[in-house]
C-alpha cells in the first residue's frame with residue numbers, strides 16, 4: 201500500500217476557501233500556527249529557544265523566572281494557600297526551570313499546545329505535569345497562571361475602518377496565491393472594534409483580539425484564589441493608536457522579521473501587539489482587580505535590579521582578583537539582566553496582573569521598606 205503525501209497547508213487553506221468562501225483572518229492564523237501537520241507551532245520543532253525563531257525573556261536569562269518566583273511566593277505568603285504555578289504556552293520550559301528551585305512547596309504545571317514543546321518539557325522537567333490546554337488542567341486553581349508571550353500568538357481577526365464603519369479582512373485565492381480582501385465584519389468583530397478602536401480614522405487596521413480575551417476570561421474563571429499574569433509586547437488602546445495605520449500584525453522567522461503572513465503559512469510566526477486595555481476590560485468584567493506595569497517595573501519590584509547591582513559588584517571584584525572565565529561569565533549575566541530591563545526592548549513589554557477583586561494587591565519587599 202502506498203503512503204499518501206500530506207496535502208500542503210497552503211492547499212488545504214485554499215480548499216477550505218473554495219468550499220466555504222473567504223476565510224476570516226483568525227481562522228487563517230489558527231491554521232498557519234496551530235495545524236498539527238504543518239502549523240508553525242503545531243508541527244515540527246520547538247520554536248522558542250536560543251537557536252529557534254525568537255528569543256523570549258525566560259530564554260534570555262533565568263533571572264526572569266527567579267523574579268517571577270518571588271512574586272508567586274509573596275502571593276502565596278499573603279494568601280496562605282496557593283499551591284501551583286501554571287505556565288501557559290510554556291515553550292522550552294526555561295521559565296519554570298528557573299522558577300522551580302525558588303517556589304518551595306508550590307507545584308507547577310506546564311500547558312503547551314505544541315507537541316514538540318510538550319516533548320521538550322517532559323524531558324527537561326520530568327517532575328512536573330505537562331498538558332495540552334488549560335481545560336486539561338482540570339478543577340479549581342489556587343495559584344498563579346502565567347502567560348509570557350502567549351497572547352500575541354492567539355488567533356485574531358483584522359477589522360478595517362472604512363468611511364461607513366467596519367469591514368473585516370479575509371483571505372481569498374487569486375492568481376493561484378492567497379490574497380487579502382475585505383468583507384462585511386462579523387457582529388462580534390464589529391462590536392470589539394467599536395468598543396476598543398472607535399476613535400480611529402478610515403483606513404485603520406485593528407487586530408481584534410477575541411481569543412486573547414477569551415483565554416483571559418477562562419484563566420480568571422479557573423481561579424479560586426491567586427492571580428493571572430500576562431506578559432507581552434503591546435500597549436493600551438490609546439498607546440497603540442498611532443500603530444493602527446498599518447496594523448501591528450507581523451511575522452518572524454529565525455529571529456528576523458518575515459514576509460507577509462499570507463505568503464508562507466506554517467513557515468513563520470504570526471504575531472501582533474496585545475491590546476492591554478481590552479484585556480483589562482475583560483479582567484474587570486470577570487471581577488478581577490488589575491495592575492498594569494512595564495516588564496522593567498515588574499522585575500524591579502521583584503528584585504531584579506538588586507540582583508543586577510550585586511552582579512555588577514561581583515564582576516568588578518572578579519576583574520581585580522578572579523579568573524578571566526569568572527569575569528566573562530559575570531559579564532554575560534549582567535548583560536542578560538540588562539536586556540530584560542532595556543527600556544526600548546524587553547523592559548518595555550507590559551505586565552498585567554489580574555486578581556479576583558476580593559483580594560488586595562500584594563506589596564513587594566521594596567514597597568514595604
Ligand SMILES: C[S@@+](CC[C@H](N)C(=O)[O-])C[C@H]1O[C@@H](n2cnc3c(N)ncnc32)[C@H](O)[C@@H]1O
Pocket residue numbers: 241247248256257258259288289290291292294295311312313314317332333334347348349350353354
Ligand atoms: C512565543 S512562544 C513563548 C514560549 C514561552 N512562554 C517563553 O516565554 O519562552 C508561545 C508558545 O505558546 C504556545 N501556545 C500557543 N497557543 C497556545 C495555547 N492556546 N495553549 C497553550 N500553548 C500555546 C506555542 O506553542 C509556543 O510554545
